Structures are given as C-alpha cells and as structure tokens.
Amino acid sequence: MLVTGKEILVPARAGHYGVPSFNTNNMEITQAIIHTAEKLQAPVMVQMSEGAIKYGGQDLANLVTDMAQRASVPVALHLDHGSSYESALKAIKMGFTSVMIDASHHPFEENVRETRRVVEAAHAMGISVEAELGRLGGIEEHIVVDEKDAFLTDPEEAVRFVEETGTDYLAIAIGTSHGAYKGKGRPFIDHPRIEKIASMLDIPLVAHGSSGVPADIIARFRDAGGEIGDAAGIADEDLQRAVQHGIAKVNVDTDLRLAMSVGSREVFRNTPKEFDPRKWLGSARDLMSEIVAYKLKMLGAAGKA
C-alpha cells in the first residue's frame, strides 16, 4: 500500500530497525525494490531525485505509485534532495507521499525558513517532510563540499531546528558522504554524535550516503569492463549500530547503480551477440534484487511490514 514516509519511519525508529530508501530511475530498479520488499514482507521507501524526475517524469512517478498501491507492504514515494519549495510542491502534485527539502547548505535561519514553508504546505496536504541539518562530504546539491566545509550536525542546533520547523524526520551529517568514494578504507562514523542527537530528539533520523560499495561488486564491475578508483562505502556494522540509536531511514543509491551496471555489463561481456534488452535489464534487475534483499535483512526491516 502507498503510505507517507512518516507511517514507515516512526515505527522503524521505535522498533530500532532501519528502512532503506532506494533511488529509482526506471521500471527495473523499481521492481527490484518493491517486489523484493514484498518477498521479505518489509516496508520500503522508493525515492526519486530531481534528476530522476527530469529523466522519468510523471511516467516514472506513476509507475512507482501504481506499484506501491498494489504492493502487499507499505511503500512511500519520496522526493530526494528537493532543492526548493516549488520542487517539493511539484512532487506532491505528482503523487509523492514524502518530500525532502534540502536547504542544509544555507545558513541556519534560512534553512529553518525554507523548511518551515515546506512543512506547512506538505502537512496541509497530509504529506510528510524530511529536512537536513549539517553538511555531508562528497557531492552535495552538485556543489563539491570539501572536507573542511563538510560540518557534522550539532545536537543542540538539531533540537532547535526541529522545534522551529516541525519537520517529520531529520537528515543528519555524521560521517557518511554520497557516491562510491566515502574515504580511505572504513569511513569514520560519529556514533557518539548520533547517540547524543537521538537522546535529544525522538523523530526518525536519516542517514544519507549509506551505500556499502561492496568489494565483490566492485571486482565484478572491473572484470566486466568497468573502471572505478579506490571505492569504499559504509560498513554494515556501523549502519547496524546507527539504527539501534535513532537512524530510521538509510539512503542507498550507489549500490543499486553499481549492481545495475554489473548485471548489464556481464551480459554484454558474456554474450556479445545478444541484443535482447530483456537479457541485460533482467540480469541487472536480478542483481539489484539481491542487493535490496541483503539491505532489508541487514537493517532489520525484513518481516516488519
């Protein structure tokens, strides 16, 4: 069934499990996410960035909401990194049931103003809101936030931010970053900071940049002709500890991008004569489904529908 993000994330925080929120850009990714969540009887969130909306538009949004409505588990359609009030409202008009307004690269007061506007409008329409305080490393809103400017979320500021905005859930910067290069070796995750924020705020917390970038997928990507540098992601243990302490939504995009690429590239490499798209898109869908299943189990969402 199609539900709001709040209906999925409030129980997740209370139940000390994480719900992965996977980005989609087409049918196969959406099927891998929703069909696997149904198989594992897990709640799940499907998210579209503004780039995905540019790429797939209402066609893709309709595909997601139709599949979500018919699903046997709770599914929300979430706007990822909404960059403005207009973008958030447009998404709601398109059928999204959860929207992020990401104004975290602005000064605190401006972030509060922008976020509060979206909260008032979204709540008037029964839609839940994600906001962000703090700045991840890596690419953030297409601006490169280099390490010194990437600042982690301040617990006291977070309390003030939630009071002044009314956001339903809060993305916090605690050491993760977007993309395949999250640092040399195991990225540092600031668990004391997560635990402090969670002790002061009872709304669901969100971890962006949480792909694991698994070594076996990286090896297969290279073996099938892909080129990638010294890629590293977030350790399962760090995510499993974080979801015990307030993190309820875990954003994953890179892992599905890599799986879709590996699934397709292996077909091109193994069967150079093949030109039936269902062969490489189906192979991609299968490998993405494996990744989705792994995440739902690892984060504890399996069986929680």
Ligand SMILES: O=C(COP(=O)(O)O)N(O)CCCCOP(=O)(O)O
């Ligand atoms: O936090 C995450 C995912 O983090 P990850 O990179 O660790 O998977 N996200 O919010 C996903 C961001 C996706 C942006 O995609 P566009 O290219 O369409 O703008």
Ligand SMILES: [Ca+2]
């Ligand atoms: Ca941001």
Ligand code: NA
């Ligand atoms: Na988001």
Ligand SMILES: [Zn+2]
């Ligand atoms: Zn993100």
